[in-house]
Every structure is written in C-alpha cells, then in structure tokens.
Amino acid sequence: MSDPVAQQPAEPSFEELAQRVDNAVAAMAQLEPKAREVAQELKDAIEAIHRAGLVTIVRRMRADDGARPVLFDLVDDPVVRLLLSLHGIIRPDPVTEANRVLQQVRPQLHDHGGDVTLVRIEDGTAYVRLHGACDGCSMSSVTLRNLVESALVENVAAVSAVEVLPNEPEPTLIAPESLFAPRLGNRDGRDGWVRAGRTTDVPASGLTTVSVTSPASGQELGVLVVNVADRLTAYRNECAHEALPLDGAVLDVDNGTLTCPWHGFCYDATNGECLSAPGAQLEQLPLRVEGDDIWVRVDR
Known part of the structure; x- marks a missing residue:
C-alpha cells in the first residue's frame, strides 16, 4: 500500500x-x-x-x-x-525601521541636493553619514541634519540619539582607473573585465544573476547585478554570512535593502553593507556599461 x-x-x-x-x-x-x-x-x-x-x-x-x-x-x-x-504584526528590527523612516524624509533631502546613509545602530545611537548639501555648516545643512535626527528619534523606539560620522570615500560603480582605460569593445577579459550580460537583462527595481569566467584563474564566478532606481551595482553572488547564493534574495526598493533568502541577513542594496551584522559586507565588483553591455571587473 x-x-x-x-x-x-x-x-x-x-x-x-x-x-x-x-x-x-x-x-x-x-x-x-x-x-x-x-x-x-x-x-x-x-x-x-x-x-x-x-x-x-x-x-x-x-x-x-x-x-x-x-x-x-x-x-x-x-x-x-x-x-x-x-504584515506589520511584529516590529521590524531597528535598522530596518530606521531605514524605512529615512526613506520617508529622503525626498526632502534630495530636493536640497542632499542624502543620508545609516551606518549602524548601537546602544540607542544611530550613526549616519550625510552627503551633498546635508554635509556642511550652512543653515540649510543644519536644517537637513535636524530633519534626519528628528525623524529617527521620534519614529524609531530603539533610537534616542543620532551621531553624524565623517564622510569616507564611498564604493563606486566604476573603478577610477576605468575612466581612463580604452573602450573595452569585444576584448573580453582585458584587465580583468568580463561581460556580464545586457542592461535589458536586469529588470527595473530588480536583480539578476549571471555566471562569468575569471580571465586570471579560469574559474566560474557567480555575479549578482542589482537595479535600484536605475542604478546598477554588482556583487559576488555570495552572502557574507555563509557564502550561500543570493539568487532568491528579496529586494525592497523602497527601503533600499537586499535580504538573503537563507537566513534573513539584510544588506544595503546600493553598497553591500550588512545591516543585520555591522562589519559584514557583500563583495562589490566594479561595474561599467558600454552601450547596452554590462561589464564587471572580477580580477584586480
């Protein structure tokens, strides 16, 4: 039977x-x-x-x-x-909640040429970096900083203070040396650059994965390409937690987050910083677009 x-x-x-x-x-x-x-x-x-x-x-x-x-x-x-x-049944973790609050004030910051990045939350203090018009000493920049601080303190229960960190060079989608390099054309593998598909392969506000071959080692490498607000970013297709693939990751465009489907590790989709475990990081790959072709640099 x-x-x-x-x-x-x-x-x-x-x-x-x-x-x-x-x-x-x-x-x-x-x-x-x-x-x-x-x-x-x-x-x-x-x-x-x-x-x-x-x-x-x-x-x-x-x-x-x-x-x-x-x-x-x-x-x-x-x-x-x-x-x-x-479904709003349990409160999100403080980092996710803070990013959601910042997303609500971000349009006002953008209107004045500024932006904000949440670095971490520790012992009730939210550490942020301010960019553009927010980063300065003018009355306008002070107003924007106050806007960020008020939004976080008033709307995130775990945050009682905000500290602004000095800005550091941010990860870039295009390696500086590539700005002066000859056009790649069809010379796949030149200086570690490999073709990773076409821009039409990456859905708007979505992601895609592709397998490429390292010119240096000949090994197959998984690459994750993320599209947030028409900005493409490339990462090694490995979660920083246990190096599991991110093919089924959940991309939240409104909050700018990427959540691993295996154990729920959450990342900033635009720079790979882990919001669940500060200090962890996705491996970001330099990316450039030639016509409709996406190129990533897998060898340094």
Missing part, C-alpha cells in the same frame, strides 16, 4: 515562491490601468485576509502558555519573521 504522504508533491522553495511573486508583480505592471486597479484590489484584499488570519494565530498562541514558546521559535525563522514584518 502506497504512502499518501510520500506521494504529495514537494513544497515549493522560498526562492520559487519569491520568483512567482516577482513575476506576478512585473506582469501586473504591464496591465492596462483599469485592469491594474482590479488586480491591485485583489492583491490588497488577499493580503488583508492573510493578515487577519495571521493576527488571530499570533494572538491565540501568545495567550496559550504551551504554544507561546513555539511562537517565539517561529518568529526566529527568517521567512516567518519576514512574513509577519510585511
């Missing part, structure tokens, strides 16, 4: 589910306005039902002495934590 459990199809992986969501969102964006409104309403309605059910489950498990430890274990699972965070 066959085992009915063994005959059940395997559960889809998190990466497969995330890809289905990405595909559906991309397809919805291509619909006619009226159809897109209907699809958005259906999406919102389904999410509202899911949230109501999840809230009921969490409340009953919290009220049950026997179920409460199971609930706490579940919340430690990165996929469950991500799901509950997306």
Whole structure:
C-alpha cells in the first residue's frame, strides 16, 4: 500500500515562491490601468485576509502558555519573521525601521541636493553619514541634519540619539582607473573585465544573476547585478554570512535593502553593507556599461 504522504508533491522553495511573486508583480505592471486597479484590489484584499488570519494565530498562541514558546521559535525563522514584518504584526528590527523612516524624509533631502546613509545602530545611537548639501555648516545643512535626527528619534523606539560620522570615500560603480582605460569593445577579459550580460537583462527595481569566467584563474564566478532606481551595482553572488547564493534574495526598493533568502541577513542594496551584522559586507565588483553591455571587473 502506497504512502499518501510520500506521494504529495514537494513544497515549493522560498526562492520559487519569491520568483512567482516577482513575476506576478512585473506582469501586473504591464496591465492596462483599469485592469491594474482590479488586480491591485485583489492583491490588497488577499493580503488583508492573510493578515487577519495571521493576527488571530499570533494572538491565540501568545495567550496559550504551551504554544507561546513555539511562537517565539517561529518568529526566529527568517521567512516567518519576514512574513509577519510585511504584515506589520511584529516590529521590524531597528535598522530596518530606521531605514524605512529615512526613506520617508529622503525626498526632502534630495530636493536640497542632499542624502543620508545609516551606518549602524548601537546602544540607542544611530550613526549616519550625510552627503551633498546635508554635509556642511550652512543653515540649510543644519536644517537637513535636524530633519534626519528628528525623524529617527521620534519614529524609531530603539533610537534616542543620532551621531553624524565623517564622510569616507564611498564604493563606486566604476573603478577610477576605468575612466581612463580604452573602450573595452569585444576584448573580453582585458584587465580583468568580463561581460556580464545586457542592461535589458536586469529588470527595473530588480536583480539578476549571471555566471562569468575569471580571465586570471579560469574559474566560474557567480555575479549578482542589482537595479535600484536605475542604478546598477554588482556583487559576488555570495552572502557574507555563509557564502550561500543570493539568487532568491528579496529586494525592497523602497527601503533600499537586499535580504538573503537563507537566513534573513539584510544588506544595503546600493553598497553591500550588512545591516543585520555591522562589519559584514557583500563583495562589490566594479561595474561599467558600454552601450547596452554590462561589464564587471572580477580580477584586480
């Protein structure tokens, strides 16, 4: 007699589910306005039902002495934590919450030619770097700094103070020496540069992975290319935690974050800095665009 459990199809992986969501969102964006409104309403309605059910489950498990430890274990699972965070059932970690707050004030900073980067949160203090018009001594820059400080202190419970760090040279998408190098043309491998696909391969506000061959060693290397606000950034396709591939990573364009699908490590999508474990970093690769071709430098 066959085992009915063994005959059940395997559960889809998190990466497969995330890809289905990405595909559906991309397809919805291509619909006619009226159809897109209907699809958005259906999406919102389904999410509202899911949230109501999840809230009921969490409340009953919290009220049950026997179920409460199971609930706490579940919340430690990165996929469950991500799901509950997306529905606003649990508060996000302070770094994610702070980045969300900064995203809300960023348009005002941009209007004045400035920007802000959250470096870390430690012992109640948010350490930030200010850029452009925010970084100076004028009354305008002081006003922008006060805007950042007020937003963080008033809206992030874990933050009671803000400290502005001096600016350092930021990672660049184009290596300085490449600005003066001859055009690459079809000379794949010149000075460690290899072709990593075309700009059309990277979806708007999305990511893609590609395998390239190191000219120096001949080894196959995985490359992750991320598109945030039409800005391309390339990384080695390895999480800084356990070097697992980031093919199924979750890209949150609004917050500018990239979350590893394996253990939930969260990174700044534009520079690879790990927001979950300060000090960790994705390996960023110099990137340049020649026509529609994307080139990355894998050998130094």
